[in-house]
Amino acid sequence: MLTFAERRISQSGYLTLVNTPPERIRSGTVRTVCTGQPGRGATVRRLRGLLAIPLLLLSLTACVKDDPNAISRIGKGAACTRNSPPAAPPSSSSTTTSAEPVSAPNMRVGLAYDIGGRGDTSFNDLAAAGIDRAKAELGVTDVRELSAAAGESPSAQVARLRGMALEGFNPIVAVGFAYTDGIKQVSKEFPNVKFGLVDSVVEAPNVSSLIFAEEQGSFFAGVMAAYKSRSCHVGFIGGVDIPLIHKFEAGFVQGAKAVAPGIQIERKYLSPAGDTRGFNDPGKGNEATRGQIDAGADVIYHGAGASAKGIFDAAKAGGALGIGCDADQYQQPTLAGVKDIIIGSALKKVDVAVFDFIRAVALGKTADLPKVFDLRNDGVGYSASGGKINDMIPVLEAYKAQIVSGKLTVSQQPTR
Secondary structure: OOOHHHHHHHHHHHHHHHHOOHHHHHHOOOEEEOOOOOOOOOEEEOOOOHHHHHHHHHHHHHHHHHOOOHHHHOOOOOOOOOOOOOOOOOOOOOOOOOOOOOOOOOOEEEEEEOOOOOOOOOHHHHHHHHHHHHHHHHOOOEEEEEEOOOOOOHHHHHHHHHHHHHOOOEOEEEEOHHHHHHHHHHHHHOOOOOEEEEOOOOOOOOEEEEOEOHHHHHHHHHHHHHHHOOOOEEEEEEEEOOHHHHHHHHHHHHHHHHHOOOOEEEEEEEEOOOOHHHHHOHHHHHHHHHHHHHHOOOEEEEEOHHHHHHHHHHHHHOOOEEEEEEOOHHHOHHHHHHHHHEEEEEEEOHHHHHHHHHHHHHHOOHHHOOOOEOHHHOOEEEEOOOOOOHHHHHHHHHHHHHHHHOOOOOOOOOOO
16 A cells, blocks of 8 residues: 555656565565556566665656556556446426515625635635625625634624624624524524524524535535545545534445445544634645545545645645535635646535525515525535546436435435
């Protein structure tokens, strides 16, 4: 099994025989054949001693020049035994209904971000996109955006929400479960203000809980990973070890095993429950990814917020593939340097939920909002930007049809 460092070397053209045990080199038993067209192979025989290593590496480099596909075929582990995909869903004609027109130029919207704020390439950026859409389509012009700080106290969250309410912002959107207690308190203090709470439930007449079927979107990530893995070994990295992120893990594991029941799955959380820093720690994300690559994983999916940058950096450096989370991360400008290894993303459409909530407030119809944003109401899904999984779209759509019909239920609890 290649270590992270050895994969880095293999990407330079030395391939995987740098992993050959020294005793095999000393004993003169090493033999490697460069594959390719007949007559183009080169054989390195009976290399003895450490002084033979440079010759071996030079020979292997020559192999790569002869066969540019050699890297993809050598040292990648056993292929997965995959189940047959489900039958393709029947074609259906869909009808669209025009949305009730609404304009809200006088609405003042408050948005309290989770850690990372606008620009986190994930969860918060989606909420920001919902606000931007409200500006464009509803005419909203007065918006206050504030962000949480790492390690801040609950009183800071309450003060942030209360401050916006005192200044006349209505509605107010709180992004993330960390605001649960703050919303409980401030919504009682301001019963005439409408609050939208992403990722948690507060039972109050002026609070709309915007929750998602993350396990359904993550199921698609598992399917992608199982089809693209060359080693039948994939990994999941969660930001914080809490039930919300367990849903991401659960869907990913179920999707991967639906395709390849024998697949190996690495799992790692960056911080324990109660410590939200795992959602904004690219360094820890990088370290965890390197560990999973060392263990043999070659496709990594995450539910780790702004830690994604470190995860994708390590995946690219280690020769692995990555799958985005929440947003279409292939399209994120801050991830442009690693987009070549992002094969797709599991979508959690916080932008849709935030916009729908603001629109519902403008119409006075918050009671009509979905109880859960899922595949049935386009609240979750997948993206295939970059074209790396275009051949897989019929399979993903077939699984989607099974989930929407109720034939397939995706668990919220991971099996371990």
